[in-house]
Amino acid sequence: MALRTFLSTLGSKAPSVDTVVDTARILPGAPLDLTVRLRGGGADLDVERLRVELVVRAEDREADGSTAWNNPYVVTAVTTQPFRLPEGADLTRQVSIDVPWTMPFTHARGTRLKGSRVAVRTELAVAGAVDRGDFDEIEVHALPAQDLLFDIYEDLGFRFHESEVKVFAQAWPERYKSRRSTEYWQELDFHFPESWDYRGWELETVLITFPDEMDVHPGGNPPVTLAFKDMDRETWTRAVERHVRQHWNR
Incomplete structure (x- = not known):
């Protein structure tokens, strides 16, 4: 990640900071390891806070x-x-x-998802001045x-369209019957197949992921829960199709 300086807030005595992501492949539920390198400026400084955020x-x-x-x-932040x-x-x-299991992802099947963006942002507070600088995107x-x-x-x-992260502090409606524990969630939008008679519609799917299973909410409806120990493509396909048709049937 790029070297950043803090001349705008601390003048000629500014230190510099360089944040490097040590983990090559970041996954939900896994630790994200970083190395923060600081170089002192033109005087001794007391750093009040070094904060690294995942945004x-x-x-x-x-x-x-x-x-x-x-x-x-x-x-999340440290x-x-x-x-x-x-x-x-x-x-x-x-x-x-610690990257949460519910972390929005930017890539699926090795391909970047339209609309999904994640970054690491480093904040340095020195002598009452706070500089966040630019954030650096990661995958x-x-x-x-x-x-x-x-x-x-x-x-x-279905054809994938885009990914969006929503933030909503209030509880979800009862119809979701969700185990969501955060105020944010990732929404994955898919175009309906023409054979489903929903031309021009999108199926907005929300995933609530846990260490051993995930809830798949199709279009604001209660979820179908898929256990990772039973991760079989044919079995999951039947379960997802049955569940989606149950709530999207003309």
């Missing part, structure tokens, strides 16, 4: 286009204790972030079970 583009927090993300949502950064010194901090790849769901929808004739 996503949230659809309802952006008002200026389908790809802009000027107001990202913080999924903050270090205060420390002294001597003049001209080089310091390294190892940081590990989060779908779990094998999530990849399989894309295969299943494709087998049923």
Whole structure:
């Protein structure tokens, strides 16, 4: 990731920081390891806070286009204790972030998903000045079970359109019967097959993922729960098709 300087807030005494992602392939439910390298500026400085955030583009927090993300949502973060950064010194901090199972992913089956964006943002607070700088995008790849769901929808004739992250602090309506524990969720939009008589419609699918299973909510309806220990393509295809047709049947 790019070297960033803090001249805008700290002038000629500014330190610099470089955040490097150590984990080559990031997955939901796995740790994200980072190395933060700091170089002291023109004077000894007391760093009040070093905070590393994992952020996503949230659809309802952006008002200026389908790809802009000027107001990202913080999924999770790690903050270090205060420390002294001597003049001209080089310091390294190892940081590990526990990526939640519900983490929105940017890639499925190795392909980037339209609309899905994730980044690491490093915040440094020194002498009362806070500089977040630019955030650096990273890739989060779908779990094998999530990849399989894309295969299943494709087998049923659905075509993927885009991914959106929604943020909503209130409880979901009762019809969802959801085990959602976060105020954000990832919505995957698929075009209906022509044979389903829903021309021009999209099936908005929400995945609520756990260590051993995931709830698949098709179009704002109660979920079908798929257990990872029973991850068989034909079995899952029958279960998903039966469940979707139950709620989308003309």
